[in-house]
Amino acid sequence: MRPVLVIARAVVADAIRRKVVWMVIVFAGLLAIVAPSLPSYGVGVVDAVFREVAISLMYASSLVVTIALAATRVPGEVERRTVFGLLSRDVRRWQYLAGTWLGIFLVTGAVIAASTVVTIAIGGVVYGSLMTRLVMAAFAVWLEMGVVGAFGMALSTRVGAVTSSVGALVFVFVGHSISTLYTGGAANVSAPSYIPSLEMFDVVNAVSHGTGYSGVYALTMLTAFVAWVAILLLVATRVFQARDL
Amino acid sequence: MTAESLAIRIEGARKSYGSTAVGRPDAVTEVSLSVSHGSVHGLLGPNGAGKTTTLKMLLGLVTPSAGVFEISGVPAHLPGARSNVGFLPEQPYFPSLLSASEVLGLHAELLGLDRREALLEIDELLERVGLEHKGGTRLARFSRGMLQRLGLAVALLGSPEVIVFDEPASGLDPVGQRDVRNIIQELKGQGVGVLLSSHQLSEVEAVCDEVTILDRGRVAARGHIDDLLNVAGQTSIRVQGDGALPDAVAARIVEQAVVGGVAVFSVADADVREVIDTLYDSGWRLLAVTPKRDSLEEYFANLLEAAPVEEGGVT
Numbered sequence: 001m002r003p004v005l006v007i008a009r010a011v012v013a014d015a016i017r018r019k020v021v022w023m024v025i026v027f028a029g030l031l032a033i034v035a036p037s038l039p040s041y042g043v044g045v046v047d048a049v050f051r052e053v054a055i056s057l058m059y060a061s062s063l064v065v066t067i068a069l070a071a072t073r074v075p076g077e078v079e080r081r082t083v084f085g086l087l088s089r090d091v092r093r094w095q096y097l098a099g100t101w102l103g104i105f106l107v108t109g110a111v112i113a114a115s116t117v118v119t120i121a122i123g124g125v126v127y128g129s130l131m132t133r134l135v136m137a138a139f140a141v142w143l144e145m146g147v148v149g150a151f152g153m154a155l156s157t158r159v160g161a162v163t164s165s166v167g168a169l170v171f172v173f174v175g176h177s178i179s180t181l182y183t184g185g186a187a188n189v190s191a192p193s194y195i196p197s198l199e200m201f202d203v204v205n206a207v208s209h210g211t212g213y214s215g216v217y218a219l220t221m222l223t224a225f226v227a228w229v230a231i232l233l234l235v236a237t238r239v240f241q242a243r244d245l
Numbered sequence: 246m247t248a249e250s251l252a253i254r255i256e257g258a259r260k261s262y263g264s265t266a267v268g269r270p271d272a273v274t275e276v277s278l279s280v281s282h283g284s285v286h287g288l289l290g291p292n293g294a295g296k297t298t299t300l301k302m303l304l305g306l307v308t309p310s311a312g313v314f315e316i317s318g319v320p321a322h323l324p325g326a327r328s329n330v331g332f333l334p335e336q337p338y339f340p341s342l343l344s345a346s347e348v349l350g351l352h353a354e355l356l357g358l359d360r361r362e363a364l365l366e367i368d369e370l371l372e373r374v375g376l377e378h379k380g381g382t383r384l385a386r387f388s389r390g391m392l393q394r395l396g397l398a399v400a401l402l403g404s405p406e407v408i409v410f411d412e413p414a415s416g417l418d419p420v421g422q423r424d425v426r427n428i429i430q431e432l433k434g435q436g437v438g439v440l441l442s443s444h445q446l447s448e449v450e451a452v453c454d455e456v457t458i459l460d461r462g463r464v465a466a467r468g469h470i471d472d473l474l475n476v477a478g479q480t481s482i483r484v485q486g487d488g489a490l491p492d493a494v495a496a497r498i499v500e501q502a503v504v505g506g507v508a509v510f511s512v513a514d515a516d517v518r519e520v521i522d523t524l525y526d527s528g529w530r531l532l533a534v535t536p537k538r539d540s541l542e543e544y545f546a547n548l549l550e551a552a553p554v555e556e557g558g559v560t
Contacts, residue, residue, distance in 0.1 A: 002354070002355075002357065003355055006351060006354040006355050007355075009351075010340070010343070010347075010351045013343060013347065014340045014342050014343060017342040018342065080338040081334050081335075081336070081337065081338055082337075082338050082339055082340060084304075084306060084332065084334045084337075085332065085334065085337065085339075085352065085396075085399055086355070087304075087305060087306060088304040088305065088306065088327060088330065088332040088334075088409075089327065089328070089330070089332070089352065089355050089356065090324065090325060090326070090327040090328040090330075091355060092324065242308070244262075244301075244306070244307040244308060245301065245306040245307065
C-alpha cells in the first residue's frame with residue numbers, strides 16, 4: 001500500500017504546481033463572484049438559481065482539472081520515461097495506476113472543496129443564507145469526477161492524451177444521457193437499473209430546488225462510485241500490464 | 246558459480262513484436278548473460294541491437310516472449326525481486342515541477358527508507374554526483390547533464406546490490422563522464438553487480454570486466470575485454486625520441502603511429518626483445534610495452550563487416 005500513497009502524494013505535489021489547476025480555481029472563483037449580478041436574478045428564486053450556477057461551476061471546473069490530469073498523466077510519464085524509475089523499483093503497475101488515480105482524485109477534491117467554500121461564502125454574503133446543501137452537491141460531483149478520472153486514466157494507458165480527453169468527455173455525455181438514449185425520451189419510461197450511468201451523481205435539482213438527498217442515497221452513490229472505479233482501474237491495470245514501455 | 250551468487254542472470258531472452266512468419270524478426274533472440282557481484286558487465290551494440298529491450302525485459306518494463314531473468318537468484322518478475330536494483334534509464338527525465346530533493350525523497354519513500362536516514366543519504370548522493378546545493382532547485386531549470394546526474398543519484402539511492410545503467414554518460418561533459426566512471430569503479434569495489442549498456446565504446450572499455458556484444462538482437466561476441474581485444478602474437482611499444490626510428494626497428498613494425506616525439510607501433514612478439522635493445526642503443530626512451538589490443542571501435546567495425554546486415558533487420 002505504501003507505493004500507492006507515495007505515488008499519490010507525488011501526483012498531488014506535482015499537480016498543485018500546475019498552472020491549469022490554479023487558473024481553473026481562480027476562474028471559477030471569479031465567475032462565482034459575478035454570478036449574483038446576472039439579470040435573471042431579479043425575478044424570484046434567486047438563491048436556487050445561484051445554487052444551480054454554483055454547482056455548474058463546481059462541475060465544470062472539476063471536470064477540466066480531472067481530464068487535464070487523468071488523460072495526460074500516464075501518457076506523459078511514459079513518453080518522458082519518468083515512469084521507468086518507478087516501475088523498475090519494484091512498484092507494480094496496479095500500484096502506479098492506483099496511486100496516480102488517488103492523487104488526481106485528491107487534487108480534484110481540493111478544487112471542489114475550494115469552489116464550494118467560495119460559493120457558500122458568496123451565497124452567505126449576497127443572500128444572507130448559509131447554503132450548506134452545496135456540500136452535498138460537492139460530494140456527488142467529487143465522486144463522479146473520481147469515476148471520470150478513472151475512465152480517462154484507463155483510456156490513457158493505451159491511447160494518447162488527446163484521444164483520452166475526448167473519450168472522457170464522450171463518457172461524461174453518454175453517462176448522463178444513457179437513459180434518454182435507451183428510452184428514446186419517452187415519458188414515464190426509465191432505463192433498467194442494471195444499465196450503468198452517471199445520472200445517479202446528478203443531484204442538481206435535489207440540492208438547488210429541494211432539500212438535498214438522504215444518507216441512503218449518499219451510500220448508494222458511494223457504492224456505485226466504488227464499483228465504477230474498481231472496474232475501471234482493473235481494466236486499466238490489465239491494459240497497462242500488457243503494454244511494453 | 247551458482248545462480249544465487251550472481252547479481253544478474255539472463256538466459257535465452259527473446260522478445261518478439263510480431264510474427265516471424267510475416268518477416269518480422271525478433272527484437273532479441275537467445276540472449277544470455279550473467280553479472281557477478283563486484284563486477285561490471287558491458288552490453289554493447291549499435292542502435293537497434295536490442296540492448297535496451299534486454300534491459301527492459303530484466304526490469305519488467307517489457308514483457309519477454311521467452312527467457313529466464315533473475316536478480317540475485319530471484320526471478321525478476323516476482324514481487325520484491327527488484328527492490329534492491331538501481332536503474333538509470335537513457336536520458337532520464339523527472340517531473341519538471343519537482344525539485345531534485347523531492348524526486349530523491351519520493352524514491353526514498355518507495356524504498357521504505359527511514360526519513361532521517363533518507364535525508365542524510367540524499368544530501369550525500371547529491372554531493373557525490375556533483376549536484377550539491379541544487380537539491381531545492383526545480384528540475385525545469387536543470388540541464389540535460391544535471392538530469393543525468395540526478396538519474397545517477399536516483400539509481401544509487403538505497404545502496405542497491407545491483408545497478409543497471411543505460412547509456413550513463415549520455416549528455417555529460419568530459420568531467421561528468423569521468424565522474425561516472427569513477428562511481429562505477431567505486432560500486433564495483435563495494436561488491437555491486439553493474440550491468441552497463443552503451444554504445445560509447447571508450448566508456449565500456451574503461452570500466453567493464455566483461456562484455457556482451459549484441460548485433461541485430463543476437464549475441465555476436467562475449468567474453469573478457471582483453472580476450473576480445475588483444476591481438477594475438479603482437480605487442481605494442483611506445484617510445485619517445487628524436488628523428489626516425491632505427492632501420493632495424495622500422496623493418497619489423499606491423500603498424501605505426503607517430504605523434505610529436507612519441508611513436509607507437511606494434512611488432513611481432515618474437516621481435517620484442519631485439520627491438521627494445523635496438524631502441525635503447527639508439528637513445529630512445531621506452532614509455533610502454535603492452536600486448537597489442539584493438540580499440541573497441543575497430544573490433545566492432547570488424548565484427549559488423551564480417552556479418553553484413555540482412556534485409557529486414559531490426560531497427
